[in-house]
Amino acid sequence: MHIAIIGAGVSGLLSALELVEHGCTVSIFxxxxxxxxxxxxxxxxxxPMYPWRYAEAVNTLAQYGKTEYQRYNAKIxxxxxxxxxxxxxxxLIFDEEDFAVGQAYKTRFQEPMQHCELLEGAQLHQVNARLSSQLQRAMYFPELSNIRNPKLLQSLIAYLTQHPRVNFYTEHQIIRFNLQQDRVNSIYDQDGTEFFADQFVIATGAWSAHWSTQLNLDIPVEPVQGQILLFKTPADWLPTMCMNQVMYLIPRQDGHVLCGSSVRHCGFDTQTDPVTQSHILKHCLAMVPELAQFPIVKRWAGLRPGSPDGVPYIGQMPEHRNLWANFGHYRNGLCMGPASAQLLRQLMLKHDPIVDATAYSTTRLQFHKTTAPSL
Ligand SMILES: Cc1cc2nc3c(=O)[nH]c(=O)nc-3n(C[C@H](O)[C@H](O)[C@H](O)COP(=O)(O)OP(=O)(O)OC[C@H]3O[C@@H](n4cnc5c(N)ncnc54)[C@H](O)[C@@H]3O)c2cc1C
Structure with missing residues (x-):
């Protein structure tokens, strides 16, 4: 079976990996x-940053993230x-108002990744000696990890590029589908070149509403800008991730520390701006003031694929039996990535699904109302 995947972010690349590993031929655009x-x-x-603030459907997929990435990393x-x-x-999470609900969440779900304990005073500063002395209480989640996502993408691209059943088409914007009754026959790029496949996957992240007009659907996915700034410290300088008021510090193994992130609705703008950057900086330095002695080596912004409740659309698109969705992961597309791709592959190839697919169904998408012509 030949599958065309539109979009080569984590959603498209992991979908491609899952599908080629199960015998399909894949073209990625x-x-x-x-x-x-x-x-x-x-x-x-x-x-998810505060799992109890998210829909259960988000946490259900996210719980597979760490173990599945460990498996993929070993393999590829x-x-x-x-x-x-x-x-x-x-x-470490410092938001006092979340302490009770976070503890209750741990007890309710008994999920190893969400195991947490309350740390105070000296105990807290033993776990992370870089913290501001103003911080005296935190919830500690010892099992939580981060992934170096640019390297994940490099690795996926390198693996897929050398795969004999994968074709990459970069700088090919897919403009429209060639629809015939209940099927997609082919797709056209910006130059009018036509590409054929048996099945088609939309993995176009923040750009997914582009398909609304042609499919006559309301696709409620919009770009939500997030900015980050990057410090370079010595390796292993900051021992834990830190989170307060939805601002976080993420240490990488080589001493880079990411500080983020903002939430702005400003269309497809990926410029950073000084006001947002200093807001992030202020919150991050309040957690770890000593960071100020190190250089900021990079600043950037990205566009999250914002969807209602952050629950992605995964499954067959309405009315087109060879058109599939894997988009709308909002703030959690990296941690939900592996399980989302597996679920998509399982639905496409009629394998047993990893989770109940109902919550991710595209039946949540509404058809456009056709307006009656005025007489
Ligand atoms: C600042 C920030 C911090 C984040 N932190 C985390 C985190 O800590 N943990 C986590 O799990 N998630 C995090 N996220 C969210 C996560 O990054 C996203 O949910 C995820 O990357 C979405 O992946 P995607 O593949 O769907 O979209 P993208 O990575 O945006 O990929 C979509 C691709 O589709 C292509 N495309 C679009 N339209 C077309 C078209 N018509 N034709 C061809 N190609 C097309 C685009 O060029 C793009 O490459 C963060 C996001 C931001 C911005």
Whole structure:
């Protein structure tokens, strides 16, 4: 079976990996270079930031993130030579108003990744000696990790590029489908070149509403900008991830520390701006003031694929039996990536699904109302 995947972010690339590993031939299209959009820009925390604030459907997929990335890393890094650095740092959350609900969540779900304990005073500063002395209480999640997402993408691209059943088409913007009754026959790029396949997957992240007009559907996915700034400290300088008021610090193994992230609705703008950057900086330095002595080496912004409740659309698109969805992961597309791709592959190839697919169904998409012509 030949499958065309539109979009080469984490959603499209992991879908491609799943499908080729199960015998399919895959063509992947991206309007720019592969793996350069939200999936590159993200922080790589392998859990929703405050899981209890998210829909159960988000946590259900996210719980597979860490173990599945460990499995993929062992398999594909042997071939690509690129380790995508699953960094087991644990996470400290300082939002006092979340302490009770966070503890209750742990008890309710008994999920190893969400195991947490309350730390105070000296105990807290033993776990992370870089913290501001103002911080005296935190919830500690020792099992939480982060992934170096740019390296994940590099590794996936390297693995798929050398695969005999994969074709990459970068700088190919897919403009429209050639629809015939209940099927997609082919797709056209910006130059009018036509590409055929048996099945088609939409994995176009923040750009997914583009398909609304042609499919006569309301696709409620919109770009939500997030900015990050990057410090370079010595290796292992910051021992844990830290989170307060939805701002976080993410240490990488080599001493880079990501500080993020903002939430702005400003269309497809990927410029950083000084006001947002200083807001992020202020919150991050309040957690770890000593960071200020190190250089900021990079600043960037990415576009999250914002969807209602952050629950992605995964499954067959309405009215077209060879058109599939894997988009709308909002703030958690990296941690939900492996299970989302597996679920898509299982639905497409009629394998047993990893989770109940109902919550992700595209039946949540509404058809446009056709307006009656005025008489
Ligand atoms: C600042 C920030 C921090 C984040 N932190 C985390 C985190 O810690 N943990 C986590 O799990 N998630 C995080 N996220 C969210 C995560 O990055 C996204 O949910 C995820 O990357 C979405 O992946 P995607 O493949 O769907 O989209 P993208 O990576 O945006 O990929 C979509 C691709 O489709 C291509 N495309 C679009 N339209 C077309 C077309 N018509 N033709 C051809 N190609 C097309 C685009 O060029 C793009 O390459 C963060 C995001 C941001 C911005």
């Amino acid at each position: 991206d309007q720019a270079q592969a793996g350069q959009a939200a999936s590159w820009a993200g922080g790589g925390i392998l859990s 890094s042997a071939q690509t030579g690129i380790d995508f650095e699953i960094h087991d740092t644990g996470m």
